[in-house]
Amino acid sequence: MIKVGNLKTMTNTDWLDTLLKEVLSKEGLKRPKEGGKPEGKEGDAQWQKAIDAGYSPNDVYFQMFDKNNIETEIPEFHTCGRSRHWWITKMNPGNFMPMHVDPHTKQQKNADRFWIPLQDWEHGHIFMYENESICDYVKGDVYQYKDSQALHGAANIGLTPRVVLQITLYEEE
Amino acid sequence: MKFIGNYRDWIQDEWLEFVKNNDGIEQPKAEFVDNDIEGAIERGDRAEFCEFQKQYGSAGYDFKSLLYYIFDGRNFPFDIGIPPWVTDYKEGVSGSYFNLFKYKPGHILPIHSDRVTKYENNCKRYWMSWKDYEPGHIFIYDDRLICPYKAGDVFEFEDPFAVHGAANIGLSERITFQFTMYDEQ
Numbered sequence: 001m002i003k004v005g006n007l008k009t010m011t012n013t014d015w016l017d018t019l020l021k022e023v024l025s026k027e028g029l030k031r032p033k034e035g036g037k038p039e040g041k042e043g044d045a046q047w048q049k050a051i052d053a054g055y056s057p058n059d060v061y062f063q064m065f066d067k068n069n070i071e072t073e074i075p076e077f078h079t080c081g082r083s084r085h086w087w088i089t090k091m092n093p094g095n096f097m098p099m100h101v102d103p104h105t106k107q108q109k110n111a112d113r114f115w116i117p118l119q120d121w122e123h124g125h126i127f128m129y130e131n132e133s134i135c136d137y138v139k140g141d142v143y144q145y146k147d148s149q150a151l152h153g154a155a156n157i158g159l160t161p162r163v164v165l166q167i168t169l170y171e172e173e
Numbered sequence: 174m175k176f177i178g179n180y181r182d183w184i185q186d187e188w189l190e191f192v193k194n195n196d197g198i199e200q201p202k203a204e205f206v207d208n209d210i211e212g213a214i215e216r217g218d219r220a221e222f223c224e225f226q227k228q229y230g231s232a233g234y235d236f237k238s239l240l241y242y243i244f245d246g247r248n249f250p251f252d253i254g255i256p257p258w259v260t261d262y263k264e265g266v267s268g269s270y271f272n273l274f275k276y277k278p279g280h281i282l283p284i285h286s287d288r289v290t291k292y293e294n295n296c297k298r299y300w301m302s303w304k305d306y307e308p309g310h311i312f313i314y315d316d317r318l319i320c321p322y323k324a325g326d327v328f329e330f331e332d333p334f335a336v337h338g339a340a341n342i343g344l345s346e347r348i349t350f351q352f353t354m355y356d357e358q
Contacts (some may be wrong), residue, residue: 053344097308124284133318159232
């Protein structure tokens with residue numbers, strides 16, 4: 001992961017606090033119980049591997065938010081003409097996301113993945129990128145995946161909810 | 174965590190097979206039932222320990238659930254002796270205990286500090302994985318991820334009272350061993 005900056009350099013970052021407040025105040029889509037099965041052959045294969053390892057598609061491992069269940073307006077960043085796709089993951093204590101590769105980054109052309117925590121790092125808030133764990137970050141830090149198709153996963157073994165904004169930039173076909 | 178060395182040869186095949194083929198004591202569920210932790214919380218016994226448990230309960234952890242398996246002197250039918258990297262064990266002076274942890278995919282151990290080590294005199298704690306590192310096998314000590322490692326690698330806790338935790342978000346079982354030594358009072 002490459003740290004590329006912090007959103008505090010933007011003129012107005014009030015939306016970050018508003019967004020965090022909104023996410024903490026409500027329930028998102030419960031994954032994987034309420035859907036979210038990855039699409040495509042590779043998505044299917046990863047899903048099956050996870051089930052074979054013992055993960056249950058009927059459990060709740062984390063919650064997801066996107067433009068369909070978030071009211072806070074997320075500003076348009078400069079994307080060099082590329083399209084933007086964003087979502088937010090909320091992990092309550094004990095939640096996790098098994099290690100996986102994002103199938104959408106294979107389907108989208110020249111996809112770049114960004115990872116933006118909405119809170120300062122706390123003990124037990126874990127993000128795994130290949131064999132690396134990202135710690136000691138502060139709210140609004142922007143990290144870019146060195147490889148958008150890298151293996152990654154997350155867990156919250158701490159005492160507070162963990163909220164992260166994820167953005168993918170890609171070229172329309 | 175301080176790397177001590179690799180002691181893969183010490184791990185007997187039959188020990189590993191036993192842990193792979195059996196599930197241990199369900200934690201923290203069993204701990205709660207065996208020690209009547211809920212009763213203790215209600216009665217206000219063991220105030221410090223219960224305060225710690227209450228904090229985790231408030232965060233949303235369900236202590237009646239299965240978060241991981243444990244093996245120790247109660248259910249591990251082998252005499253492991255004193256591990257070979259422990260060179261300062263003194264018969265009649267030193268006390269010790271071990272724990273073996275088995276995490277299936279999706280199992281976790283919330284971050285914590287082992288409070289008992291605070292009261293143990295001259296406490297030393299060692300951590301060893303019985304399997305090679307795989308992606309998603311997480312051991313966090315303070316803010317450091319311990320990885321990659323090989324089966325048999327031994328690390329010493331620089332501070333036995335340090336905050337640590339574990340999770341398995343990978344695709345295979347994760348088996349780790351912990352040995353604690355202290356001076357008897």
